[in-house]
């Protein structure tokens with residue numbers, strides 16, 4: 001009984017945190033337990049995350065993005081190699097290092113640029129998508145179609161991390177305790193350079209960072225500042241930043257999102273909302289919100305059924 005009493009507030013907290021992708025900090029294990037088989041995989045009420053979360057490899061199909069960042073899937077995704085010259089993938093147990101080949105190419109390119117421009121040994125890659133995309137058990141509303149990727153705001157160490165370190169290591173918190181600005185002891189010109197390199201990629205449509213980080217970028221960016229329009233304040237994102245690319249050519253069923261408004265988004269009025277006390281320190285609701293029913297296959301494009309049914313791609 002006592003255990004239950006502790007669990008309930010914890011679950012409430014986690015469901016709030018869910019919306020902010022705070023789960024990026026969750027640790028993993030080098031020996032994750034495989035999920036048990038589903039009793040009724042054809043039940044139309046079953047959460048789509050149960051089906052997509054059980055796929056270990058991409059669908060052996062031509063690459064195709066189906067649906068929207070927050071409700072969709074991907075056929076023929078590509079895996080990002082877990083080690084590169086200037087990147088390493090974190091939290092391997094989550095199996096979320098799959099994406100559209102354009103995103104994989106972008107990460108490789110960005111890693112090389114970060115090394116050059118920030119002077120970092122490389123970048124650490126957090127969650128991309130599941131092998132066939134779709135909703136996940138934990139962490140993100142988006143990341144469903146292979147066009148989103150999280151990059152840690154922690155430089156890659158100058159050595160290959162062990163499997164265990166990739167599950168256990170924590171990213172560095174960039175935001176000051178009062179949440180009004182970055183922590184100057186940890187936020188450097190290198191961070192600015194990596195975010196700018198990502199924002200200057202033509203296929204990148206949006207980058208999400210904590211508002212305190214956006215404020216710091218606004219203050220510190222020199223020269224061409226047009227890239228700042230793509231960098232959007234968002235809840236969470238104080239340990240990592242999130243890259244979102246546009247629908248790639250040839251993905252007719254990919255649902256586009258309008259480009260962000262032009263302008264740097266650096267005026268006090270642009271940022272005021274994010275620094276309101278009610279946003280910085282939200283009060284827990286008087287009555288806990290009812291848990292939302294999980295997204296079912298009916299919310300996803302019909303073609304995602306074929307993506308689930310396809311054989312595994314050979315790796």
Ligand SMILES: [Zn+2]
Nearest residue numbers: 021149150242
């Ligand atoms: Zn993300």
